[in-house]
Amino acid sequence: MKRIPCTGCSLLCDDIIVRSDGLFIDEVIGACLKGKERFDQLSSSNRILSPMIKKNGVLEKCSWEDALEKTSEIIKSSSKPLLYGFSNVSCEAQLKGIELAKVVDGFIDSNSSICQGKVLNIAKNTGITLTTITEIINKADLIVLWGANAAESIPRLLNKILFSRGKFRMTGREIRTLIIIDPVKVASFNVMGVRDIALQIQPNKDLELIRVLKEECCVADSISSEGVAGLDRDDLKRLILNLSEAENGVIFIGQGVLRPQSESNLVGELLELVQMINTKQEKGRISLIMMGGHFNMAGFDHVALSTCGKNGGLQFDKHQLIDTDDNIVSKIDNEDFGCSIIVGTDPISHLPLSLSQKLATKPIIVVDNKKSATTSIADIVLPSAITGIEVPGTAYRLDQVPIELKTILNPPSNIPSDEELLTKIIDKINKS
Amino acid sequence: MELYKFLPKTNCKKCGKPTCMAFALDLLQGKVKIDDCPPLLEPKYKKQYDTLKELLGAEEGQKKELKIDVDDDLCDGCGICVTVCPVNARYCPPTLSGKAPDYPPEKHQLFQVKGGKCELLNLEYCRRLEAQGRERECRVCETYCPRKAIKIDYV
Numbered sequence: 001m002k003r004i005p006c007t008g009c010s011l012l013c014d015d016i017i018v019r020s021d022g023l024f025i026d027e028v029i030g031a032c033l034k035g036k037e038r039f040d041q042l043s044s045s046n047r048i049l050s051p052m053i054k055k056n057g058v059l060e061k062c063s064w065e066d067a068l069e070k071t072s073e074i075i076k077s078s079s080k081p082l083l084y085g086f087s088n089v090s091c092e093a094q095l096k097g098i099e100l101a102k103v104v105d106g107f108i109d110s111n112s113s114i115c116q117g118k119v120l121n122i123a124k125n126t127g128i129t130l131t132t133i134t135e136i137i138n139k140a141d142l143i144v145l146w147g148a149n150a151a152e153s154i155p156r157l158l159n160k161i162l163f164s165r166g167k168f169r170m171t172g173r174e175i176r177t178l179i180i181i182d183p184v185k186v187a188s189f190n191v192m193g194v195r196d197i198a199l200q201i202q203p204n205k206d207l208e209l210i211r212v213l214k215e216e217c218c219v220a221d222s223i224s225s226e227g228v229a230g231l232d233r234d235d236l237k238r239l240i241l242n243l244s245e246a247e248n249g250v251i252f253i254g255q256g257v258l259r260p261q262s263e264s265n266l267v268g269e270l271l272e273l274v275q276m277i278n279t280k281q282e283k284g285r286i287s288l289i290m291m292g293g294h295f296n297m298a299g300f301d302h303v304a305l306s307t308c309g310k311n312g313g314l315q316f317d318k319h320q321l322i323d324t325d326d327n328i329v330s331k332i333d334n335e336d337f338g339c340s341i342i343v344g345t346d347p348i349s350h351l352p353l354s355l356s357q358k359l360a361t362k363p364i365i366v367v368d369n370k371k372s373a374t375t376s377i378a379d380i381v382l383p384s385a386i387t388g389i390e391v392p393g394t395a396y397r398l399d400q401v402p403i404e405l406k407t408i409l410n411p412p413s414n415i416p417s418d419e420e421l422l423t424k425i426i427d428k429i430n431k432s
Numbered sequence: 433m434e435l436y437k438f439l440p441k442t443n444c445k446k447c448g449k450p451t452c453m454a455f456a457l458d459l460l461q462g463k464v465k466i467d468d469c470p471p472l473l474e475p476k477y478k479k480q481y482d483t484l485k486e487l488l489g490a491e492e493g494q495k496k497e498l499k500i501d502v503d504d505d506l507c508d509g510c511g512i513c514v515t516v517c518p519v520n521a522r523y524c525p526p527t528l529s530g531k532a533p534d535y536p537p538e539k540h541q542l543f544q545v546k547g548g549k550c551e552l553l554n555l556e557y558c559r560r561l562e563a564q565g566r567e568r569e570c571r572v573c574e575t576y577c578p579r580k581a582i583k584i585d586y587v
Binding site for chain 1: 507508509510511512514515516521535544545546547548549576577578579580
């Protein structure tokens with residue numbers, strides 16, 4: 001029985017069994033609810049099956065010719081197009097996206113820039129220790145979830161990192177210590193055992209905790225008796241003991257740490273803390289993994305880095321890459337764009353209201369396979385095939401490992417893949 | 433401990449066990465019956481005998497039948513029960529990402545995730561029925577379910 005990778009989330013589980021009769025998917029075995037929903041999109045009522053153009057405020061079906069003609073018209077007529085998304089498409093399509101941005105002199109950015117891209121940007125200066133899921137399964141003895149709700153955002157993650165019996169850790173759960181640092185008592189707390197440490201930190205006090213831990217790294221017994229950020233002194237001592245004695249520790253950083261912070265450099269301080277612990281301890285090391293949500297969020301960073309030498313936030317001018325510190329948020333906030341091309345994501349429901357209102361004032365072209373809040377206000381909607389089910393490709397897992405996606409079924413006859421569709425748009429613009 | 437309170441606590445060894453505590457433990461596991469303790473049958477322990485009968489009655493009265501309930505509304509198919517179940521672990525082949533269940537399922541396999549929900553295949557090989565001694569008290573699937581969707585029950 002063939003096992004295929006699932007594109008439900010960034011974990012890209014490669015042990016999913018799918019039974020299909022060539023037209024529909026019969027059974028999905030091994031996938032979580034998120035993965036199953038992804039496979040269900042094939043025949044869902046939410047699927048877009050023909051291109052649509054907005055006429056008199058209503059989206060109407062049209063032919064591919066008209067849709068592509070209108071698309072190139074909008075892009076040509078407006079200066080500074082904004083390309084955003086690219087986290088739910090294959091790396092090949094991301095490459096085409098960058099090419100499109102180059103052709104139209106646009107700004108291209110992915111969801112990563114408001115998520116894990118921040119860590120990579122800061123890591124350029126400080127350095128970062130990464131690890132892979134297989135390494136964790138085989139060797140890890142300490143798992144820290146920092147502001148990451150693994151049980152609810154990536155359902156199978158805890159299963160793999162905490163419960164799997166690896167090569168060198170035959171007993172699985174028993175040998176691994178779990179530490180959760182979170183202000184809310186999330187579902188992940190339910191898998192806690194006796195040796196594990198639950199740290200219910202006060203909201204927005206992560207920086208204090210990191211500074212105290214750093215101090216403790218340099219001078220032992222420097223934690224004040226009343227503790228910090230609502231945490232007990234003994235718990236903190238156990239935390240630092242676990243961190244500095246772990247042979248293969250992993251810190252999963254989730255949205256709690258990655259969330260936008262105006263003043264503090266939380267991620268930078270965390271990276272420094274990890275480095276301090278790693279220099280101090282002799283037995284092993286602590287590594288980091290960023291918990292992205294979309295299945296190929298890590299991919300865009302790699303594609304952009306290998307083609308342009310910069311991860312995310314690429315601004316082209318006169319078909320050349322120019323240096324800029326802008327990201328998607330500052331671009332939309334300054335209304336520094338003429339139209340937007342959204343590929344495989346739903347910014348209207350992800351971004352704050354103030355930003356989505358500004359985004360909606362300019363023409364929007366959406367490339368997606370399902371209806372969303374963004375497609376409902378878009379000017380042009382271009383359907384594409386579902387990557388990982390109908391078209392193959394490459395995607396990067398959350399631990400920066402490339403996984404080859406496979407196909408199960410053929411896409412509907414008139415629906416191209418993201419890559420083909422972007423190529424068509426580039427051709428259309430080059431011709432006209 | 434609850435049962436021990438109501439035993440004579442004389443350590444008379446008439447039941448064949450070294451102490452009353454040992455007898456209480458065996459009583460809990462269903463290896464012996466209340467009537468196996470001769471002093472308890474004497475009239476002065478009548479009240480304690482009745483209380484013990486009542487305490488054990490709930491468990492001993494009907495035939496115990498193991499039931500594992502999986503709540504479909506709560507379950508999100510994370511598959512922790514599949515990985516953590518010691519019976520599954522024994523028979524599942526190792527893959528790159530830890531041990532994964534085979535398909536079609538092995539005959540010993542207890543849990544399987546299908547269509548995003550966990551489903552119970554068979555109970556015959558559950559440790560609570562098969563194993564001996566302390567392993568019989570296995571509750572790992574219930575303990576580690578992050579959604580609290582699994583309930584082990586006797587009906």
